[in-house]
Amino acid sequence: MNKQQGSYMKAPGFGEVLAVSDGVLWTRFKIPSKLDHINIYLIRDVDGWFVIDTGPASDENRELWRNLLANLPETSTITGILVTHSHPDHIGLAGWLQDYCQAPLYISAQEMAQAKLENQYRSAKDYSGLPAFYSQLAASAEDMQSLESVWEYVDKMFGPLPTDVTIVQSGDTLEIGGEDWQLWSSSGHSIEHLCLQKASGEILIAGDQIIAHITPYVGINYLSQEADPLAGWLAGLTDMLAWINPKAQILPAHNKPFYHGENRVREVLQHHQTSLEKLRGSLEQWRTVNELASVLGWAKKQGFARCMALEETFAHITYLVNTGEVICKADEPSGVLHYQLA
Numbered sequence: 387m388n389k390q391q392g393s394y395m396k397a398p399g400f401g402e403v404l405a406v407s408d409g410v411l412w413t414r415f416k417i418p419s420k421l422d423h424i425n426i427y428l429i430r431d432v433d434g435w436f437v438i439d440t441g442p443a444s445d446e447n448r449e450l451w452r453n454l455l456a457n458l459p460e461t462s463t464i465t466g467i468l469v470t471h472s473h474p475d476h477i478g479l480a481g482w483l484q485d486y487c488q489a490p491l492y493i494s495a496q497e498m499a500q501a502k503l504e505n506q507y508r509s510a511k512d513y514s515g516l517p518a519f520y521s522q523l524a525a526s527a528e529d530m531q532s533l534e535s536v537w538e539y540v541d542k543m544f545g546p547l548p549t550d551v552t553i554v555q556s557g558d559t560l561e562i563g564g565e566d567w568q569l570w571s572s573s574g575h576s577i578e579h580l581c582l583q584k585a586s587g588e589i590l591i592a593g594d595q596i597i598a599h600i601t602p603y604v605g606i607n608y609l610s611q612e613a614d615p616l617a618g619w620l621a622g623l624t625d626m627l628a629w630i631n632p633k634a635q636i637l638p639a640h641n642k643p644f645y646h647g648e649n650r651v652r653e654v655l656q657h658h659q660t661s662l663e664k665l666r667g668s669l670e671q672w673r674t675v676n677e678l679a680s681v682l683g684w685a686k687k688q689g690f691a692r693c694m695a696l697e698e699t700f701a702h703i704t705y706l707v708n709t710g711e712v713i714c715k716a717d718e719p720s721g722v723l724h725y726q727l728a
Protein backbone atom coordinates (compact mmCIF):
# COMPACT_ATOMS: atom_id res chain seq x y z
CA MET A 387 0.00 0.00 0.00
CA ASN A 388 1.23 3.46 -0.81
CA LYS A 389 1.18 5.81 2.10
CA GLN A 390 0.11 9.32 1.14
CA GLN A 391 0.64 12.25 3.42
CA GLY A 392 -0.71 15.67 4.25
CA SER A 393 -3.57 17.78 2.98
CA TYR A 394 -2.46 17.37 -0.66
CA MET A 395 -3.54 13.75 -0.68
CA LYS A 396 -6.29 12.90 -3.09
CA ALA A 397 -9.56 11.83 -1.51
CA PRO A 398 -11.13 8.55 -2.67
CA GLY A 399 -14.29 8.65 -4.76
CA PHE A 400 -17.54 7.34 -3.27
CA GLY A 401 -17.12 3.64 -2.53
CA GLU A 402 -13.49 3.58 -3.74
CA VAL A 403 -10.74 2.54 -1.33
CA LEU A 404 -7.39 4.24 -0.94
CA ALA A 405 -4.55 3.18 1.37
CA VAL A 406 -4.20 6.11 3.72
CA SER A 407 -1.92 4.74 6.39
CA ASP A 408 -0.16 1.48 7.19
CA GLY A 409 -2.93 -1.13 7.16
CA VAL A 410 -5.77 1.40 6.90
CA LEU A 411 -8.06 1.97 3.91
CA TRP A 412 -10.04 5.17 3.40
CA THR A 413 -13.34 5.37 1.52
CA ARG A 414 -16.24 7.81 1.26
CA PHE A 415 -20.01 7.44 1.34
CA LYS A 416 -22.65 9.94 0.27
CA ILE A 417 -24.47 12.37 2.53
CA PRO A 418 -27.39 14.20 0.89
CA SER A 419 -26.36 17.65 2.15
CA LYS A 420 -23.85 20.44 1.57
CA LEU A 421 -21.37 18.32 3.51
CA ASP A 422 -21.58 15.69 0.81
CA HIS A 423 -19.44 12.88 2.22
CA ILE A 424 -18.44 10.90 5.27
CA ASN A 425 -15.05 9.22 5.52
CA ILE A 426 -15.14 5.55 6.46
CA TYR A 427 -11.97 3.69 7.46
CA LEU A 428 -11.18 -0.01 7.32
CA ILE A 429 -8.33 -1.34 9.47
CA ARG A 430 -6.54 -4.51 8.33
CA ASP A 431 -7.35 -7.21 10.86
CA VAL A 432 -5.83 -10.68 11.15
CA ASP A 433 -8.61 -12.36 9.16
CA GLY A 434 -10.32 -9.46 7.43
CA TRP A 435 -11.16 -5.78 7.82
CA PHE A 436 -12.45 -3.82 10.81
CA VAL A 437 -14.80 -0.97 9.83
CA ILE A 438 -15.12 2.44 11.51
CA ASP A 439 -18.58 4.05 10.97
CA THR A 440 -21.16 3.10 8.36
CA GLY A 441 -22.63 6.08 6.45
CA PRO A 442 -26.22 7.36 6.24
CA ALA A 443 -28.95 4.99 5.07
CA SER A 444 -29.80 5.15 1.37
CA ASP A 445 -30.16 2.66 -1.47
CA GLU A 446 -27.14 4.26 -3.10
CA ASN A 447 -24.93 3.80 -0.03
CA ARG A 448 -26.05 0.18 0.41
CA GLU A 449 -25.05 -0.48 -3.18
CA LEU A 450 -21.69 1.22 -2.61
CA TRP A 451 -21.12 -1.04 0.42
CA ARG A 452 -21.98 -4.22 -1.53
CA ASN A 453 -19.54 -3.33 -4.30
CA LEU A 454 -16.84 -2.25 -1.90
CA LEU A 455 -17.07 -5.41 0.20
CA ALA A 456 -16.92 -7.58 -2.91
CA ASN A 457 -13.73 -5.86 -4.06
CA LEU A 458 -11.68 -5.43 -0.89
CA PRO A 459 -8.00 -6.44 -1.17
CA GLU A 460 -7.23 -10.01 -0.09
CA THR A 461 -10.43 -10.78 1.82
CA SER A 462 -14.02 -9.59 2.00
CA THR A 463 -14.48 -10.65 5.61
CA ILE A 464 -15.50 -7.92 8.04
CA THR A 465 -14.23 -8.74 11.55
CA GLY A 466 -15.92 -5.88 13.40
CA ILE A 467 -17.70 -2.53 13.07
CA LEU A 468 -17.22 0.38 15.46
CA VAL A 469 -19.73 3.23 15.44
CA THR A 470 -18.13 6.39 16.84
CA HIS A 471 -21.45 8.06 17.71
CA SER A 472 -25.19 8.09 17.08
CA HIS A 473 -25.42 10.80 14.38
CA PRO A 474 -27.11 9.43 11.25
CA ASP A 475 -24.10 9.63 8.94
CA HIS A 476 -22.22 7.36 11.38
CA ILE A 477 -24.88 4.94 12.64
CA GLY A 478 -27.35 5.13 9.72
CA LEU A 479 -26.36 1.87 8.02
CA ALA A 480 -25.07 0.11 11.17
CA GLY A 481 -27.98 -2.32 11.55
CA TRP A 482 -27.97 -3.16 7.85
CA LEU A 483 -24.18 -3.56 7.62
CA GLN A 484 -24.00 -5.76 10.70
CA ASP A 485 -26.72 -7.95 9.24
CA TYR A 486 -25.01 -8.06 5.85
CA CYS A 487 -21.53 -8.87 7.25
CA GLN A 488 -22.52 -10.81 10.37
CA ALA A 489 -19.81 -8.95 12.32
CA PRO A 490 -19.72 -7.80 15.95
CA LEU A 491 -20.63 -4.14 16.39
CA TYR A 492 -19.04 -1.89 19.00
CA ILE A 493 -20.57 1.34 20.37
CA SER A 494 -20.58 3.25 23.67
CA ALA A 495 -23.50 2.80 26.09
CA GLN A 496 -24.73 6.39 25.97
CA GLU A 497 -24.57 6.63 22.19
CA MET A 498 -26.65 3.45 21.93
CA ALA A 499 -29.15 4.84 24.45
CA GLN A 500 -29.34 8.12 22.49
CA ALA A 501 -29.87 6.21 19.24
CA LYS A 502 -32.72 4.21 20.79
CA LEU A 503 -34.34 7.35 22.20
CA GLU A 504 -34.26 9.08 18.83
CA ASN A 505 -35.53 5.91 17.16
CA GLN A 506 -38.64 6.00 19.38
CA TYR A 507 -39.45 9.51 18.16
CA ARG A 508 -38.84 8.53 14.55
CA SER A 509 -41.05 5.46 14.83
CA ALA A 510 -43.86 7.49 16.38
CA LYS A 511 -43.27 10.41 13.97
CA ASP A 512 -43.78 12.51 17.07
CA TYR A 513 -42.63 16.04 16.32
CA SER A 514 -45.19 17.66 18.60
CA GLY A 515 -42.62 19.11 21.00
CA LEU A 516 -40.55 20.80 18.32
CA PRO A 517 -42.45 24.10 18.06
CA ALA A 518 -42.30 24.64 21.83
CA PHE A 519 -38.57 23.85 21.91
CA TYR A 520 -37.65 26.30 19.14
CA SER A 521 -40.09 29.00 20.21
CA GLN A 522 -38.24 29.34 23.54
CA LEU A 523 -35.19 30.15 21.38
CA ALA A 524 -37.30 32.88 19.69
CA ALA A 525 -37.16 31.12 16.32
CA SER A 526 -38.97 33.17 13.67
CA ALA A 527 -42.14 32.01 11.91
CA GLU A 528 -39.96 31.32 8.86
CA ASP A 529 -37.55 29.19 10.90
CA MET A 530 -40.43 27.24 12.39
CA GLN A 531 -41.85 26.40 8.98
CA SER A 532 -38.70 24.57 7.95
CA LEU A 533 -38.22 22.67 11.20
CA GLU A 534 -40.45 19.71 10.58
CA SER A 535 -39.08 19.11 7.10
CA VAL A 536 -35.55 19.28 8.54
CA TRP A 537 -36.35 16.52 11.01
CA GLU A 538 -38.04 14.39 8.38
CA TYR A 539 -34.98 14.82 6.15
CA VAL A 540 -32.63 13.76 8.97
CA ASP A 541 -34.87 10.82 9.89
CA LYS A 542 -34.48 9.36 6.39
CA MET A 543 -30.74 8.94 7.00
CA PHE A 544 -31.37 6.40 9.77
CA GLY A 545 -31.77 2.74 8.86
CA PRO A 546 -32.65 0.08 11.42
CA LEU A 547 -30.49 0.19 14.54
CA PRO A 548 -28.12 -2.71 15.25
CA THR A 549 -29.70 -5.15 17.68
CA ASP A 550 -26.66 -7.09 18.88
CA VAL A 551 -24.05 -4.63 20.15
CA THR A 552 -20.92 -4.85 22.28
CA ILE A 553 -20.67 -1.88 24.62
CA VAL A 554 -17.21 -0.31 24.87
CA GLN A 555 -15.95 2.77 26.64
CA SER A 556 -13.05 5.16 27.10
CA GLY A 557 -10.00 3.29 28.42
CA ASP A 558 -10.89 0.02 26.68
CA THR A 559 -8.50 -1.53 24.17
CA LEU A 560 -9.48 -3.35 20.97
CA GLU A 561 -6.99 -5.70 19.33
CA ILE A 562 -7.17 -5.21 15.59
CA GLY A 563 -4.63 -6.74 13.24
CA GLY A 564 -2.50 -7.89 16.16
CA GLU A 565 -2.13 -4.30 17.41
CA ASP A 566 -3.78 -2.61 20.36
CA TRP A 567 -6.09 0.33 19.62
CA GLN A 568 -7.03 2.48 22.60
CA LEU A 569 -10.51 3.94 22.96
CA TRP A 570 -11.23 7.42 24.31
CA SER A 571 -14.50 9.33 24.48
CA SER A 572 -15.84 12.84 24.88
CA SER A 573 -19.26 14.41 25.23
CA GLY A 574 -20.23 17.71 23.63
CA HIS A 575 -20.59 16.96 19.92
CA SER A 576 -22.50 13.82 20.88
CA ILE A 577 -23.00 12.27 24.30
CA GLU A 578 -20.20 9.63 24.39
CA HIS A 579 -18.34 9.93 21.11
CA LEU A 580 -15.56 7.36 20.69
CA CYS A 581 -12.17 7.89 19.05
CA LEU A 582 -9.50 5.24 18.71
CA GLN A 583 -5.74 5.55 18.60
CA LYS A 584 -3.24 2.88 17.70
CA ALA A 585 -1.12 2.11 20.77
CA SER A 586 2.03 2.83 18.75
CA GLY A 587 0.65 6.39 18.42
CA GLU A 588 0.80 6.59 14.61
CA ILE A 589 -2.90 6.70 13.75
CA LEU A 590 -5.90 8.31 15.46
CA ILE A 591 -9.37 7.74 14.01
CA ALA A 592 -11.24 10.81 15.17
CA GLY A 593 -14.85 10.57 13.96
CA ASP A 594 -16.34 14.06 14.33
CA GLN A 595 -14.22 14.92 17.38
CA ILE A 596 -11.61 16.87 15.40
CA ILE A 597 -11.87 17.78 11.74
CA ALA A 598 -9.76 20.06 9.56
CA HIS A 599 -11.58 23.30 8.61
CA ILE A 600 -14.89 22.32 10.28
CA THR A 601 -15.70 23.16 13.88
CA PRO A 602 -17.83 20.25 15.09
CA TYR A 603 -21.43 21.00 16.07
CA VAL A 604 -21.95 21.51 19.81
CA GLY A 605 -25.59 22.27 20.49
CA ILE A 606 -28.66 21.58 22.59
CA ASN A 607 -31.45 20.16 20.49
CA TYR A 608 -34.90 18.79 21.10
CA LEU A 609 -33.63 15.34 22.08
CA SER A 610 -30.33 16.26 23.75
CA GLN A 611 -29.57 14.38 26.93
CA GLU A 612 -26.75 16.71 27.93
CA ALA A 613 -27.73 19.77 29.97
CA ASP A 614 -24.45 21.60 29.25
CA PRO A 615 -22.76 20.09 26.16
CA LEU A 616 -20.27 22.94 25.78
CA ALA A 617 -18.87 22.28 29.28
CA GLY A 618 -18.43 18.61 28.33
CA TRP A 619 -16.93 19.55 24.98
CA LEU A 620 -14.34 21.95 26.43
CA ALA A 621 -13.39 19.44 29.13
CA GLY A 622 -13.20 16.66 26.51
CA LEU A 623 -10.93 18.65 24.19
CA THR A 624 -8.67 19.60 27.10
CA ASP A 625 -8.45 15.93 28.07
CA MET A 626 -7.81 15.03 24.43
CA LEU A 627 -4.68 17.20 24.41
CA ALA A 628 -3.16 14.81 26.96
CA TRP A 629 -4.31 11.70 25.05
CA ILE A 630 -3.48 12.57 21.46
CA ASN A 631 -0.08 11.43 20.21
CA PRO A 632 1.78 14.34 18.55
CA LYS A 633 3.00 12.03 15.77
CA ALA A 634 -0.47 10.60 15.02
CA GLN A 635 -1.99 10.91 11.57
CA ILE A 636 -5.55 12.09 12.27
CA LEU A 637 -8.20 10.29 10.23
CA PRO A 638 -11.41 12.34 10.61
CA ALA A 639 -14.95 11.54 9.46
CA HIS A 640 -15.09 14.56 7.15
CA ASN A 641 -12.53 16.39 5.00
CA LYS A 642 -8.98 15.09 4.67
CA PRO A 643 -6.56 13.43 7.09
CA PHE A 644 -4.00 15.67 8.75
CA TYR A 645 -1.21 15.75 11.30
CA HIS A 646 -0.71 17.61 14.58
CA GLY A 647 -4.23 17.16 15.86
CA GLU A 648 -3.20 18.90 19.06
CA ASN A 649 -2.94 22.18 17.14
CA ARG A 650 -6.43 21.71 15.73
CA VAL A 651 -7.77 20.96 19.24
CA ARG A 652 -6.25 24.22 20.49
CA GLU A 653 -7.80 26.16 17.57
CA VAL A 654 -11.24 24.76 18.34
CA LEU A 655 -10.88 25.56 22.06
CA GLN A 656 -9.92 29.12 21.07
CA HIS A 657 -12.87 29.34 18.67
CA HIS A 658 -15.33 28.65 21.50
CA GLN A 659 -13.61 31.11 23.82
CA THR A 660 -13.95 33.77 21.10
CA SER A 661 -17.67 32.94 20.69
CA LEU A 662 -18.22 33.17 24.46
CA GLU A 663 -16.43 36.53 24.50
CA LYS A 664 -18.69 37.85 21.72
CA LEU A 665 -21.76 36.78 23.69
CA ARG A 666 -20.51 38.40 26.91
CA GLY A 667 -19.93 41.63 24.95
CA SER A 668 -23.55 41.73 23.76
CA LEU A 669 -25.34 40.95 27.01
CA GLU A 670 -25.51 44.37 28.65
CA GLN A 671 -29.18 44.21 27.62
CA TRP A 672 -31.63 41.31 27.54
CA ARG A 673 -31.18 39.13 24.44
CA THR A 674 -32.94 36.10 22.97
CA VAL A 675 -31.14 33.07 21.52
CA ASN A 676 -32.24 34.21 18.06
CA GLU A 677 -30.57 37.60 18.60
CA LEU A 678 -27.46 35.97 20.04
CA ALA A 679 -27.18 33.70 16.98
CA SER A 680 -26.75 36.90 14.94
CA VAL A 681 -24.05 38.05 17.36
CA LEU A 682 -22.20 34.83 16.48
CA GLY A 683 -22.52 35.60 12.77
CA TRP A 684 -25.36 33.21 11.97
CA ALA A 685 -28.11 35.68 11.00
CA LYS A 686 -28.35 34.44 7.42
CA LYS A 687 -28.36 30.68 7.98
CA GLN A 688 -31.41 28.86 6.67
CA GLY A 689 -33.09 25.47 7.00
CA PHE A 690 -30.96 22.80 8.67
CA ALA A 691 -28.06 25.22 9.20
CA ARG A 692 -30.47 27.63 10.93
CA CYS A 693 -31.61 24.92 13.36
CA MET A 694 -28.03 24.07 14.18
CA ALA A 695 -27.10 27.75 14.62
CA LEU A 696 -29.91 28.25 17.15
CA GLU A 697 -28.99 25.02 18.96
CA GLU A 698 -25.29 25.94 19.09
CA THR A 699 -26.07 29.43 20.37
CA PHE A 700 -28.32 27.88 23.02
CA ALA A 701 -25.44 25.62 24.14
CA HIS A 702 -23.04 28.57 24.43
CA ILE A 703 -25.42 30.79 26.39
CA THR A 704 -26.39 27.88 28.65
CA TYR A 705 -22.70 27.41 29.43
CA LEU A 706 -22.48 31.06 30.54
CA VAL A 707 -25.59 30.65 32.71
CA ASN A 708 -24.01 27.63 34.38
CA THR A 709 -20.75 29.48 35.09
CA GLY A 710 -22.87 32.16 36.82
CA GLU A 711 -21.87 34.93 34.39
CA VAL A 712 -25.30 35.27 32.80
CA ILE A 713 -28.88 35.14 34.09
CA CYS A 714 -31.90 33.82 32.23
CA LYS A 715 -35.61 34.65 32.44
CA ALA A 716 -38.55 33.20 30.54
CA ASP A 717 -41.27 35.52 29.20
CA GLU A 718 -44.82 34.65 30.22
CA PRO A 719 -46.81 33.18 28.61
CA SER A 720 -44.64 32.75 25.48
CA GLY A 721 -41.81 30.92 27.27
CA VAL A 722 -39.21 32.80 25.17
CA LEU A 723 -35.88 32.83 27.02
CA HIS A 724 -33.99 36.10 27.56
CA TYR A 725 -30.41 36.47 28.78
CA GLN A 726 -28.34 39.23 30.35
CA LEU A 727 -25.03 39.52 32.23
CA ALA A 728 -25.49 38.65 35.91
Ligand SMILES: [Zn+2]
Pocket residue numbers: 471473575576594
Ligand atom coordinates in the same frame (compact mmCIF):
# COMPACT_ATOMS: atom_id res chain seq x y z
ZN1 LIG B 1 -21.51 13.89 14.42
